[in-house]
Amino acid sequence: xxxxxxxxxxxxxxxxxxxxxxxxxxxxxxxxxxxxxxxxxxxxxxxxxxxxxxxxxxxxxxxxxxxxxxxxxxxxxxxxxxxxxxxxxxxxxxxxxxxxxxxxxxxxxxxxxxxxxxxxxxxxxxxxxxxxxxxxxxxxxxxxxxxxxxxxxxxxxxxxxxxxxxxxxxxxxxxxxxxxxxxxxxxxxxxxxxxxxxxxxxxxxxxxxxxxxxxxxxxxxxxxxxxxxxxxxxxxxxxxxxxxxxxxxxxxxxxxxxxxxxxxxxxxxxxxxxxxxxxxxxxxxxxxxxxxxxxxxxxxxxxxxxxxxxxx
Numbered sequence: 644x645x646x647x648x649x650x651x652x653x654x655x656x657x658x659x660x661x662x663x664x665x666x667x668x669x670x671x672x673x674x675x676x677x678x679x680x681x682x683x684x685x686x687x688x689x690x691x692x693x694x695x696x697x698x699x700x701x702x703x704x705x706x707x708x709x710x711x712x713x714x715x716x717x718x719x720x721x722x723x724x725x726x727x728x729x730x731x732x733x734x735x736x737x738x739x740x741x742x743x744x745x746x747x748x749x750x751x752x753x754x755x756x757x758x759x760x761x762x763x764x765x766x767x768x769x770x771x772x773x774x775x776x777x778x779x780x781x782x783x784x785x786x787x788x789x790x791x792x793x794x795x796x797x798x799x800x801x802x803x804x805x806x807x808x809x810x811x812x813x814x815x816x817x818x819x820x821x822x823x824x825x826x827x828x829x830x831x832x833x834x835x836x837x838x839x840x841x842x843x844x845x846x847x848x849x850x851x852x853x854x855x856x857x858x859x860x861x862x863x864x865x866x867x868x869x870x871x872x873x874x875x876x877x878x879x880x881x882x883x884x885x886x887x888x889x890x891x892x893x894x895x896x897x898x899x900x901x902x903x904x905x906x907x908x909x910x911x912x913x914x915x916x917x918x919x920x921x922x923x924x925x926x927x928x929x930x931x932x933x934x935x936x937x938x939x940x941x942x943x944x945x946x947x948x949x950x951x952x953x954x955x
Contacts, residue, residue, distance in 0.1 A: 700727025
C-alpha cells in the first residue's frame, strides 16, 4: 500500500508540473490562455486522447481490470471518492480546462449521463493502459487509439445534431487537443512481453510507435484539429513499476534505471523532429503542434529542482 501511494503522489506531482508546461506553451495559446473570454482566440473545448495520465474514468465503462475506481485513488478530492482517475485528484487536463475557464474537469466520454453542454466544452476519450501499438491495449482489454478516434467522430456527429455542422466545424477548430500516450507501449508491452522484442529491435520499435503516433496527429488534423499538444515520454527508468520489475535490487535500491530512460529520450527527439516537420507542412492550414517536455519536468522533480512550485 505504501508503494502504491508513493506512485500516486509521484504521478500527481508530475501532472502538476505538466500543467505548468501546458499553460505556458508559447505562440498559439498565449492569447487564448491569457484571455479566455476573447471569442477569436479562446479555446472552445478541451478534447483528450491517450492513456491513464489523462483518463478521467472511461475505463469504469470498459470490461478491464485497469481501473482506478477504488481507494486510495481520489483521496485528495473533498469527498475522497475515486472517480476512475489514476491520480490522487484532478488530472493535468482538468487543471488546463479550469485555467482557461472552460470547466472544472474534463469528463470521460463514455459516461452516459453527459449533457450536450458538457460535451460541447470537451471530453476525454483516453483509456488507461492504451497505447499506439495495437497490441498494447489488447493486453488489458482497453480502448485503443483508433477506437478513441472513432468515438471522436461520433462525438462530432452528436455536436452537429445539436448546433449544426458549420458551428461544429468552427468549434472543433478552436478546441484544444491533448494527446498523452506511448509509455505503455514500452513499459507494458515491449519491455515486459516477449512478442514485440522477437520482431523489433528497440530502434525499430521506436520507429513503429513514431509512425503510429504521427499518423494519429495527421488523423486529428483531417478531423478538424488545429491546436494540438502532445505529451513526450517521461524518464521511464524512474517509474516505480519499471524499477520494481527490472532493478536487480528493487527492494533495497529505488534509483532510476538509465537504460529505460534513454529509450524515452531517444524517442522524444525523434518525435520532436517529426512533429516539427508536420508543423511546417501544415502551417498554412493554421495548425500548431507542440511537444510538452514531460521528460524534463519529471527529471527536475526527481532531482528536487521543482520544489519551489514554479513552472519550469
